[in-house]
Amino acid sequence: xxxxxxxxxxxxxxxxxxxxxxxxxxxxxxxxxxxxxxxxxxxxxxxxxxxxxxxxxxxxxxxxxxxxxxxxxxxxxxxxxxxxxxxxxxxxxxxxxxxxxxxxxxxxxxxxxxxxxxxxxxxxxxxxxxxxxxxxxxxxxxxxxxxxxxxxxxxxxxxxxxxxxxxxxxxxxxxxxxxxxxxxxxxxxxxxxxxxxxxxxxxxxxxxxxxxxxxxxxxxxxxxxxxxxxxxxxxxxxxxxxxxxxxxxxxxxxxxxxxxxxxxxxxxxxxxxxxxxxxxxxxxxxxxxxxxxxxxxxxxxxxxxxxxxxxxxxxxxxxxxxxxxxxxxxxxxxxxxxxxxxxxxxxxxxxxxxxxxxxxxxxxxxxxxxxxxxxxxxxxxxxxxxxxxxxxxxxxxxxxxxxxxxxxxxxxxxxxxxxxxxxxxxxxxxxxxxxxxxxxxxxxxxxxxxxxxxxxxxxxxxxxxxxxxxxxxxxxxxxxxxxxxxxxxxxxxxxxxxxxxxxxxxxxxxxxxxxxxxxxxxxxxxxxxxxxxxxxxxxxxxxxxxxxxxxxxxxxxxxxxxxxxxxxxx
Numbered sequence: 001x002x003x004x005x006x007x008x009x010x011x012x013x014x015x016x017x018x019x020x021x022x023x024x025x026x027x028x029x030x031x032x033x034x035x036x037x038x039x040x041x042x043x044x045x046x047x048x049x050x051x052x053x054x055x056x057x058x059x060x061x062x063x064x065x066x067x068x069x070x071x072x073x074x075x076x077x078x079x080x081x082x083x084x085x086x087x088x089x090x091x092x093x094x095x096x097x098x099x100x101x102x103x104x105x106x107x108x109x110x111x112x113x114x115x116x117x118x119x120x121x122x123x124x125x126x127x128x129x130x131x132x133x134x135x136x137x138x139x140x141x142x143x144x145x146x147x148x149x150x151x152x153x154x155x156x157x158x159x160x161x162x163x164x165x166x167x168x169x170x171x172x173x174x175x176x177x178x179x180x181x182x183x184x185x186x187x188x189x190x191x192x193x194x195x196x197x198x199x200x201x202x203x204x205x206x207x208x209x210x211x212x213x214x215x216x217x218x219x220x221x222x223x224x225x226x227x228x229x230x231x232x233x234x235x236x237x238x239x240x241x242x243x244x245x246x247x248x249x250x251x252x253x254x255x256x257x258x259x260x261x262x263x264x265x266x267x268x269x270x271x272x273x274x275x276x277x278x279x280x281x282x283x284x285x286x287x288x289x290x291x292x293x294x295x296x297x298x299x300x301x302x303x304x305x306x307x308x309x310x311x312x313x314x315x316x317x318x319x320x321x322x323x324x325x326x327x328x329x330x331x332x333x334x335x336x337x338x339x340x341x342x343x344x345x346x347x348x349x350x351x352x353x354x355x356x357x358x359x360x361x362x363x364x365x366x367x368x369x370x371x372x373x374x375x376x377x378x379x380x381x382x383x384x385x386x387x388x389x390x391x392x393x394x395x396x397x398x399x400x401x402x403x404x405x406x407x408x409x410x411x412x413x414x415x416x417x418x419x420x421x422x423x424x425x426x427x428x429x430x431x432x433x434x435x436x437x438x439x440x441x442x443x444x445x446x447x448x449x450x451x452x453x454x455x456x457x458x459x460x461x462x463x464x465x466x467x468x469x470x471x472x473x474x475x476x477x478x479x480x481x482x483x484x485x486x487x488x489x490x491x492x493x494x495x496x497x498x499x500x501x502x503x504x505x506x507x508x509x510x511x512x513x514x515x516x517x518x519x520x521x522x523x524x525x526x527x528x529x530x531x532x533x534x535x536x537x538x539x540x541x542x543x544x545x546x547x548x549x550x551x552x553x554x555x556x557x558x559x560x561x562x563x564x565x566x567x568x569x570x
Contacts, residue, residue: 041107041363042179042382043539045268047277049183052190053353054261054278055285059193060350062254064200064343067294068301068322070250072308074243076298077228082247083254083294085466087286090255092463093425095453096432097262098279102450103439104533105271108364110262110428115368116528118434119521125509126427127365129502133420134358135391139398141351142167148344151337161402171352172392175359178381179267182356189349196342197289200323204296213331222302230303233480242476249474254290256421258282259428260353263360267382272536276451300326358391359384419502422471429464433457434527441524475499 045053070079097110106112111130115123145167146160174185210217231239232246261278265271301308307325321343324336363384366376375387436457439449446452453459478492478499513519522528 040378040382041267041360041384043267043269043271044179044382045183045264047269047274049187050261050264050268050274051278051281052187052194053183053264054258054282055190055194055289059190059197059289060254060257060346062256063197063290063293064323064346065321066250066254067297068308068325070247071294071297071301071303071322072305073230073232073250073303074247075226075228075230075303076223076294078230078240078244078247079251079294080291080298081244082251083290086248086251086255087290089425089463089466090258091283091286092453092455092459093428093467094258094261094279094282095455096460096463097259097428098275098451099449099453100432100435101262101265101275102272104529105265105268105275105536106532107265107267108367109265109360110259110424110431111361111364112368113435114427114431116531117438117522118431118527119510119514120368120517120519121510121513121521122427122430123368124365124370124513125506126424127361127368127370128509129420129506130424131358131361131365133417133424134354134361135394136397136417138351138354138358138391138395141347141354142171142395142398145344145347145351148340148347151340159402161399164398164402167348167351168392168395168398171348171355172388174352175355175388175392176383176385178383182352186349186353189345189352192342192345193349196339196346197293201288201292201296204293204300204323204326207326207330208296208299216330218299220299222299226302226304233477245473245476248470252422252470252474253418255286256418257350257353259424260357262428263357272450279451297322297326301329305329355388355391355395359388362387362391416498416501419471419474419499420506422467422474423502423506426464426467426471429460429467432460433464434522434524435529436460438522438524438527438529442527442529444529471503 067079067083070082100110100113100117104113106116108115111123111127113123114126142164143160146163149163150160174182206212208218229240230243232243233239234242261275265275268274301322305325307328308322321339324339327333327335362371362375363378365371366373366384366387375384375390377384377386379385432453455462475495478496
């Protein structure tokens with residue numbers, strides 16, 4: 001009933017794709033009547049591709065490399081606690097996102113949910129902060145790929161700009177060729193990631209049990225000597241707590257990117273089945289890939305290892321991975337080169353998906369009327385080519401790293417935008433609170449939902465408070481006295497500015513938008529939960545009908561085996 005009183009002029013609702021009819025014009029991706037350009041994406045991502053993209057966004061160099069610095073800083077018990085708790089928070093974020101995405105899988109993703117369910121100002125700020133993050137992260141990944149190649153080809157021999165150019169052209173081409181091609185490439189790249197992590201886990205377990213060349217059954221030896229928790233910036237309980245807290249920050253940024261599935265909902269086939277399935281599997285992926293990894297690494301490598309200290313000073317590549325340290329500590333010396341090649345695949349996949357996110361986020365902003373309409377235009381493959389062009393052009397700042405003296409500046413630039421990842425989680429959780437209240441107020445029962453968050457609003461509130469605390473205190477060490485620190489011994493003003501500037505920018509965009517546009521937040525009765533839902537319902541019915549018809553002629557398709565024994569991993 002509250003929708004009858006809605007002020008439709010306050011913002012422009014997202015136009016969702018629907019089956020062609022005499023009233024709605026030709027299908028998405030074609031030129032409309034009167035020459036109006038197409039602005040619709042294509043639902044070309046299959047179930048297996050969505051599942052692998054979801055896991056691919058959560059597995060990156062933060063896991064295979066970043067865990068080493070956390071271990072050296074705080075010890076094995078600290079990283080086990082932090083990665084477990086942050087993993088639970090990530091699961092809460094994904095459940096909140098999954099509930100909204102399964103109910104109304106719109107093309108503008110979670111920025112559209114913030115606009116429709118909470119406040120147009122939140123959607124505006126969320127969209128731009130998320131886009132800012134990925135137009136910076138993309139060139140950073142390109143630079144990392146060039147650095148990994150220096151393992152074989154030194155900088156003095158070939159300028160890193162050559163490899164940056166090759167990788168940039170490759171990811172632009174993959175994104176330009178359409179969502180089906182992108183989905184297939186990411187499926188196989190992510191499959192390699194999964195196999196790599198599984199292989200490392202099996203190898204680590206064998207080494208822990210004494211199956212390595214040294215035949216040394218380590219167990220929990222290093223938890224006793226040198227210890228389970230390493231003090232940081234002090235001694236006793238205070239030092240151990242600061243060490244533990246520092247790993248919460250590391251763990252948080254290792255998980256960033258998991259929300260990628262929220263960007264793909266507009267291009268997923270049968271999203272009401274695919275998205276919940278991907279969300280439900282997130283819990284087991286976190287347990288298997290993250291928690292088990294940090295547990296085994298903490299058992300194999302002592303935090304005071306000289307080799308680990310050397311590894312944490314490396315920029316990227318196999319030499320920086322704690323898994324390589326574990327291999328060398330156990331007497332294995334022939335795998336670093338092979339692992340370096342796999343890390344290169346990790347980085348390339350991350351750059352490819354980051355450019356995809358940047359493109360679709362800018363497209364979503366244009367669809368919501370918060371960016372120039374040209375960025376909402378798509379070609380015949382459903383690719384927002386102008387959004388892709390702008391995002392790829394900005395990615396060219398990766399060439400700044402061809403100069404030695406620019407690396408430090410670029411590091412600070414990346415530190416500036418990483419806070420946007422946490423702000424994205426906070427925005428998703430806030431939007432979910434508004435969505436649940438609106439759903440209840442408008443009489444939509446749980447049994448009408450394709451998926452609901454298992455812990456309800458309690459889990460959302462817990463994750464929201466946790467994310468806010470981390471966002472506020474993530475750079476606590478800038479206030480700690482560190483002798484000889486470049487940014488300042490008593491107060492590291494450089495890291496303070498780059499680490500926290502994202503928060504006021506985020507708030508300025510929210511309140512600035514409200515002042516300029518004079519918008520108000522939606523109440524539970526005025527939040528729009530209806531527009532576009534009928535189109536999604538029809539689309540789902542047609543997809544399921546076609547799928548059932550195709551299965552009639554092929555009863556022996558192995559689907560049961562895939563669902564039971566393969567799907568949990570993929």
